[in-house]
Each structure stands twice: as structure tokens, then as C-alpha cells.
Amino acid sequence: MSGIRTPDDFARLIAISEGLGDGYMTELLRPAARGALNLMVPSRDTVQPPFYRLAKRGRPIVAVVGDDDYLTTGPDGWACADKLRDWAGFAIVHGTGAQRQHYAAAAVMAAEVRRLLFIETSSAGAQLWAGFLSERTPALRFVGVLPPDGAHPVMPARGGLH
Numbered sequence: 001m002s003g004i005r006t007p008d009d010f011a012r013l014i015a016i017s018e019g020l021g022d023g024y025m026t027e028l029l030r031p032a033a034r035g036a037l038n039l040m041v042p043s044r045d046t047v048q049p050p051f052y053r054l055a056k057r058g059r060p061i062v063a064v065v066g067d068d069d070y071l072t073t074g075p076d077g078w079a080c081a082d083k084l085r086d087w088a089g090f091a092i093v094h095g096t097g098a099q100r101q102h103y104a105a106a107a108v109m110a111a112e113v114r115r116l117l118f119i120e121t122s123s124a125g126a127q128l129w130a131g132f133l134s135e136r137t138p139a140l141r142f143v144g145v146l147p148p149d150g151a152h153p154v155m156p157a158r159g160g161l162h
Contacts, residue, residue: 007033027103028062028118037062037110044073046080051087051115060110063088067121067129068095074121074128081132088117091133091142095126102145117142 004013010033017025032039038054040063054061063084067073075081085091090113092106098120110116117140119129126144133140 004032024098024100024103025064027100028064028107031107035059037107039064041066042078042080042084044078046078049080049083049087060114060116062106062110062116062118065117065119065121067119067125072122072125072128074125075132076128084117085133085136085140087115088140089113089115091117091119091140093119093121093126093129093133093142093144095121095123095129096145 004010010029014026014029014033017023017029028037028039031037037060038057040049040051040054040061042049042063042065049063051061051063065078065081065084067078071077075085078084090109092102092109094102096102103118106116106118121129130142130144133142
């Protein structure tokens with residue numbers, strides 16, 4: 001995460017995340033703040049993610065792709081999708097609403113697989129990402145997490161977002 005390096009930087013980011021009700025991400029931010037893992041959050045137009053620079057520190061790396069912003073594009077909308085797929089040791093295709101325990105599990109899993117790709121997406125986008133990850137030879141090992149009771153994100157009948 002560019003610019004987030006000191007304990008104070010992490011403390012501010014964690015406080016903002018918790019304050020906005022997005023506390024699920026703190027499950028990755030806290031281990032990053034402790035130095036237990038490196039966290040990378042590329043944007044859609046990131047061409048070269050900094051995983052090689054981050055790997056020099058010898059920590060597990062979690063790359064979080066935020067494709068669940070109501071603009072779900074699947075891998076076609078991410079300039080670095082191929083590079084992330086080639087780099088990853090394991091992936092989680094997270095096509096359900098954010099849940100703290102899923103992010104906490106990702107932090108634990110990163111210690112085992114060392115290069116974890118965590119794809120936040122809609123339930124419809126999960127199929128696009130799963131197909132994309134399966135195209136790698138040999139296929140990248142991944143797990144998909146889908147909502148037990150319908151689609152994510154939920155669109156109210158009047159067409160607005162919630």
C-alpha cells in the first residue's frame with residue numbers, strides 16, 4: 001500500500017476503516033501494521049503491481065482486488081489481472097458481502113501460501129474471475145466464496161444501491 005508505512009499511518013487507516021463501517025479490512029490492516037504481512041491494493045489501471053518490491057521484505061503478501069464496487073468488470077477491467085494471476089500462489093474469489101472472519105482467514109492463509117490474491121467481487125463477477133484463474137496452466141488453485149442466500153451486491157426493487 002503506497003504511502004502507508006508507519007504505525008501512525010496504519011492506525012489512522014484502521015480508525016478510518018472502522019469509522020466508516022468497513023471494519024472487515026482491518027483484519028488485513030492489523031497484521032500488515034505488525035509486519036506479519038504486506039498488503040497491496042492495486043487500482044484498475046495499475047499496470048505493474050509492486051509485489052517484487054514487497055517480496056524483498058520476506059513477508060507473505062496479500063493483493064486485494066476491489067472489483068465489487070457496482071462496476072464489476074471481472075478481470076478484463078484490471079490492467080494487472082494477468083500479472084496478479086501469474087504471481088499468486090493461491091486465490092480467494094470473494095463474491096459475497098464483506099465479513100470480518102473471511103478477511104481474518106485470508107490473513108492466516110497468507111502465512112501458508114505466501115502470495116495470496118484476494119478478489120472482492122459480486123456474485124456474478126465471481127464466475128468471470130473463476131474462469132480467468134482457471135485459464136492459467138497449471139490452473140491456479142483458488143476457492144470461491146458465494147452468498148448463501150442470493151446475490152451480492154443486493155439491488156433494491158427501485159433500482160438504487162444499498
